[in-house]
Amino acid sequence: MKTVVDISALPAIENPGRICILQSKWYPDLVGSMSEACQNVLGSAGYTDIEVHTLPGALEIPLAARDLLAEDTALGIDAVICFGVIIKGDTLHFEMISTESMRGLGSVMHDFRRPVVVEILPVFDMQQAIDRTSDDEFNKGIEAAVAAIEMVAWRRASTG
Numbered sequence: 001m002k003t004v005v006d007i008s009a010l011p012a013i014e015n016p017g018r019i020c021i022l023q024s025k026w027y028p029d030l031v032g033s034m035s036e037a038c039q040n041v042l043g044s045a046g047y048t049d050i051e052v053h054t055l056p057g058a059l060e061i062p063l064a065a066r067d068l069l070a071e072d073t074a075l076g077i078d079a080v081i082c083f084g085v086i087i088k089g090d091t092l093h094f095e096m097i098s099t100e101s102m103r104g105l106g107s108v109m110h111d112f113r114r115p116v117v118v119e120i121l122p123v124f125d126m127q128q129a130i131d132r133t134s135d136d137e138f139n140k141g142i143e144a145a146v147a148a149i150e151m152v153a154w155r156r157a158s159t160g
Helices: 028-044 058-071 093-112 126-133 140-159
Strands: 018-024 049-055 077-087 116-123
Touching (some): 018 028, 018 058, 028 077, 028 126, 028 140, 049 058, 058 077, 058 093, 077 093, 077 126, 077 140, 093 116, 116 126, 126 140
Parallel strands (some): 018 049, 077 116
16 A cells, blocks of 8 residues: 655654664665655755765675764764665565665664664565555655654654
């Protein structure tokens, strides 16, 4: 089921920090579409310091997230947003990469207590990936940006 995310009433972020986008090099048109949609929403919310890092694949994204947050001693990174596409093939590669990427990113989020938003799409075929990355209101990059903004606002409000 496709869901449109409302971006009209996003919380205001005072003094926005840095957002790091980590993206897989696989399926660059699809991943790039999510990243671009995300950056547009973040920009309209006041974020100007958006770093984009392209990595070999989805399995490498958790290490990159851990490295960025470990080096961020000034707490300048508000959130890490991760994009990738993993299409099911004939082997267990799909299951292994999907599971390990998500497990690793969950661990990073809990260890560093910073939002890590994951839109690494495990899909069964190319059409499912296209449906989630097209240049329309259903693009998962929009959803990722909204989740990051809402989490940053919530954390700032709850931690004072």
